[in-house]
Amino acid sequence: MLDLKFIRENPKIVAAGLSAKGVNINLEQLLALDAERRSILTEAEELKAKRNASNDEISRCKKNGQDAAGIISEMKAISQKIAVLDAKVGGIAEKIEKEMLYIPNMPTHDVPVSKGAEGNKVVRSWGEPRTFGHKIQDHLDLATSLGWLSMEAGSKITGAGFPVYFGMGARLERALINFMLDMHTRKHNYLEVWPPSIVNRASMRGTGQIPKMEGDMYRLGEDDQGNGDFFLIPTAEVPVTNILRDTTIEEKDLPVKYTAYTPCFRKEAGSYGKDTRGLSRVHQFDKVEMVKFVKPEGSAQELETLVQDAEDVLQALELPYRVVLLGSGDMSFAAAKCYDLEVWAPATKKWFEVSSCSIFTDFQARRMNIRYRNSQTKKLEYVHTLNGSGLALARIVLCLLENFQDGSGKVVFPKALQPYLV
């Protein structure tokens, strides 16, 4: 969420940011509502001040045994007037808040402005895309023939896009999760967290998946009041970031760094036919996520180290990858700046996004009310939040299978992973 005061004072900057993100919001109308709200609010508050003064007077009269009937009847009328004005203000405020939830975060200055993915820039790459002297199979054929994976079994028990892993395929999932968690906790100093995979509406709203992307989420339960209903998490970002919702963090405790493994559930309606073969786009997958809460100053650098933490995993897995800075039009709703890590899959002949590392500046923190006391200003200020995949499993499995096959239908996994596969 943006600061309404910021929008009021910088409508041009906000309009530019909206257009960079490709979002159409009627700012004039929003600001007109805001002005109307404040004007009625002032009127109501003046009456309330009057009422408070009169209440003191009534109290005094009663104590002295004097008659206060005159003032009381006068106050009755004023209270009614206040109720009318309060209702008006409440109605307008509700409209404003609703609209505010649809305003995306502003991109930072170093993000290329673009309509969509065409503005993305490869900022660096690591490793050489592998060449093979033998014929290679794509991950689906390979894993299926090895008996490690069955898309059919998953579609029978659930539906399309729910893989079932067997034997070494299943073990590989478990190995990757342990390997990544070990690296982030031991080498990168994240605190391991094991959160719920089902969250409530407030949590989804906090990180920004809702209201805009509600259609992409699996929802559980019925509700008519907007509460009490639950969602399957699309990413560990949701439960892990919401751990600190409505809290004030001690400045000395920043940065807070969490890492968590969770399954992830995504409906992604409308994505049919696009990169859907095998493990490239599935409705349930596993992921190890990193989440950071940091002070605003220096937060840009925190994104760089976050990306490095994710790159560290790829390098240990010996997977050639490139780092892509997303253009404004390709970034998610809440992100201010985002890097994707893409790994080359030599059989499918595509770069696969296996990590997305973003900084949300104070956008999520404002939605979630996560603050810290700035020792310089002595004020409570919003923290900055960041998160990144470290990494997303189904696609990493895809990339490992396609990169590490030996031509005889076997797979020789990278050294770093082998202790976990014993």
Add this chain to the structure above:
RNA sequence: GGAGAGGUGGCAGAGUGGUCGAAUGCGGCGGUCUCGAAAACCGUUAGGCUCGCAAGGGCCUCAUAGGUUCGAAUCCUAUCCUCUCCGCCA
């Protein structure tokens, strides 16, 4: 799922209709004392919104949402959450 107790400031904990945004203690911050520290003592210490160039005003908030009343932390209703006990259960 059933029964009970309870939700007040960073924490603990008073407060049952009228100077209560809230006693007191702890903690935090500033100071006195000290070579320094501890102790002691003194002072200070919620957040949000809004008006104003500013100085400084005003309004709101005692889980949440309604209600009663001239007036609600205090009374009523609903919801949520926490704890204890019972039941069920991997």
